[in-house]
Amino acid sequence: MLRIENLTMKFGGVVACSSFSAEVKRGQIVGLIGPNGAGKTTVFNVITGVYKPTEGQIFFHPRDGETHQLVGLSPDRIAKLGICRTFQNTRLFGQLSVLDNVFIGNHLRLKSNVLSSVLRIPSYAREEREIYEKSLYLLEKIGLQDFKDERASSLPYGMQRRLEMARALATEPKLLLLDEPAAGMNPQETRELTDFIQEIKEEFDLTIFLIEHHMEVVMEISERIYVLDHGVLIAEGSPSEVQRNAKVIEAYLGVG
Amino acid sequence: MNEQRRTRLALLALVGTVLALFLANKYLDDYKIRIINLSGIYVTLGLSMNLINGFTGLFSLGHAGFMAVGAYTVGLLTMPIPMKEMNFFFQPIVPWLANVEMGFLPALLVAGLISAFLGVLIGAPVLRLRDDYLAIATLGFAEIIRVVFTNTQSLTNGALGLKGIPNYTNTWWSWGVAFVTIWFVSFLIRGSYGKAFMAIREDEIAAEAMGINLFRHKVLSFAFASFFAGVAGGLLASLLGTIDPNMFRITLTFNILLIVVLGGLGRITGTVVAAVVVTVMMEALRFLDESINLGFIQIKGIPGMRMVIFSIILILVVVLRREGLLTRLKGREASYAEN
Secondary structure (H helix, E strand, O other), rough: EEEEEEEEEEEEEEEEEEEEEEEEEEOOOOEEEEOOOOHHHHHHHHHHOOOOEEEEEEEEOOOOOOOOOOOOOHHHHHHOEEEEEOOOOOOOOOOOEHHHHHHOOHHOOOOOHHHHHOOOOOHHHHHHHHHHHHHHHHHOOOHHHHHOOOOOHHHHHHHHHHHHHHHHHOOOEEEEEEEEOOOOOHHHHHHHHHHHHHHHHHHOOOOOEEEOOOOHHHHHHEEEEEEEEEOEEEEOHHHHHHOHHHHHHHHHHHOO | HHHHHHHHHHHHHHHHHHHHHHHHHHHOOOOHHHHHHHHHHHHHHHHHHHHHHHHHOOOOOHHHHHHHHHEEEEEEEOOOOHHHHOOOOOOOOHHHHOOOOHHHHHHHHHHHHHHHOOOOOHHHHHHOHHHHHHHHHHHHHHHHHHHHHOOOOHHOOOOEEEEEEOOOOOOHHHHHHHHHHHHHHHHHHOOOHHHHHHHHHHHHHHHHOOOOOHHHHHHHHHHHHHHHHHHHHHHHHHHHHOOOOOHHOHHHHHHHHHHHHHHHHOOOOHHHHHHHHHHHHHHHHHHHHHOOOOOOEEEEEOOHHHHHHHHHHHHHHHHOOOOOOOOOOOOOHHHHOOO
């Protein structure tokens, strides 16, 4: 689904990420972990086109026989190809309603042009009705249907995170990038989140690449884990392999 | 149900305005009718600027430029052929315009389209800029238009301006266009594209990550806004009958900005009300520019005093009520939760 080859990202003299290679296979949940400042979010930003990498290639295979080089594409093009993300510090459309946030996630799949939306010709009206129904379904899925008319910024933090996921799902992604979905959640919420991620993966036939600090979450749901430290890949493998890896333990706990 | 209520209110407002205009035309004098006309034109201008500045979140100050383009287009297209010869005594008009004379509606449409085309042309390079840089660039554009129009003698008659533009604009035209604009902007904003505009305003990075092509949507919003600014400029030209490049200075843009800010960024009803109130106040407060005799004391008139008052109001609104004067304070706790 996604292959990252020798990715290097420098900001001036700072190397945020150096010769990082990784692969995410179709239908997998893959984790990306590492201490703070390890360059995890930078990897996401490069995949989604926010940054252009100093070196390296990223290939995306949304379906068999179709390959896209993501480097050099703009974020909106990448989203249209089927990669969508959530943000570490939520980035909702704060002044807009909860429903509108999800509605906007559908915009990239809209077929009607702008004049038909102003004139509300039947084909547009039909499309809009479908988008509303789909958005309401997604809100129900995340349990926010009763808050649909609230301002997104007025929601508590946990709900905002879920809303971001619903918005990302509305774009109909093949690959979903989750940047610390469990940040700031209590153990109960974290457990619910783990179930939720697995549920949407099945229902929407997703491949998921996630950054997470909560080890329980990553270890439980990831099939494969990549560990970054100071921009360098220090370990990769199954959760149990990674857990036993000396370098990983050192990176997290420091040398004694 | 909500939808129905909204439609009913809109219809009520429409019928009310038609009735009011009918009565006004019957009973009011020319001066007051002119203010009504100006109000309608400012409604269009306010909404057009709000589309860029309020809904799409781009800080653009190029409105006077687009209005100038629209005004000159309508002036040159509707002016009778002998009148053109009289206007252009200094240097004859370019041959391809000399024998053109068309009706008001097509002229307005052409004005809007040329203005929108220019909007796209100017938007393509400058819309990549952010916030204050965009404001400076669009301001520069408006000034360039003014200077160009002052110097293209055979096209715009230069600093002499155009005189004797037929007065087609009446209350039906100015308010008819205002209602079309209200309708257009409301439907645009409620649709998927309008929501995408607002998404860009809220968070560009997130909007782009959701697959919204920033550049395309910004240009789109800019093109619509410049279309309506051009049409409004055309209405103004035909209302005044005389235009010259110096009418389209930054102060004109400032007046529209005043309406947009008082009415509330991203508010349609607020903008409409503010447009009417500001236009009426501009006239009503004229006494401030003249000397005032309070009986025991004589205050000397200072020309421009009105604008000082308006500027103070603007500052107060920006400091105290950024949501605009008409907005109910629903979102205070919301903006608190955001931080």
